[in-house]
Amino acid sequence: MPLTDRVLVVLRDADDPRSPAENASTQMAVYFPDGCPDTRPPGLPPTEDYHPHADTVCPTCLADWTVGHLVSNPAMVPDGTLTAVRFTWPAEDF
Numbered sequence: 001m002p003l004t005d006r007v008l009v010v011l012r013d014a015d016d017p018r019s020p021a022e023n024a025s026t027q028m029a030v031y032f033p034d035g036c037p038d039t040r041p042p043g044l045p046p047t048e049d050y051h052p053h054a055d056t057v058c059p060t061c062l063a064d065w066t067v068g069h070l071v072s073n074p075a076m077v078p079d080g081t082l083t084a085v086r087f088t089w090p091a092e093d094f
Contacts, residue, residue, distance in 0.1 A: 003043045003083055005031040007057050008072040009065060020070060027086040031074040032058045044083050055084075 011025040012018075020026075030044065036058040040050035053061035057071065065071050 002079075003030050003041065004076050004079065005033060005074045006077050006081070007031045007074050009057070010070040012068055012070055023088045025086070025088055027084060028082070030056045030083050032056055033074065034058070035060055 006028050009027050009029050011021045013021045013024075036052035036056045038052055040046070044050065044055075048055075053064065057065055062071065
């Protein structure tokens, strides 16, 4: 199963859900167009326990992710791209 799709996930502002939160928690997550696998797919780092729909995104869980987050459209990335990047940044930079 290739890990070639990613989405950007940004925490929403509780008072204005169309905007990112101040110092928004942001991550790049692996997107699986055919559904999040039940077990850790090869290529994901083994540093943490794998939780489908919590560590990865797919069409089935996208609605749950968008309740509290802004989620980008999926984008293809080159082989070797990091599977997850987490950071915060001030909302005024959006």
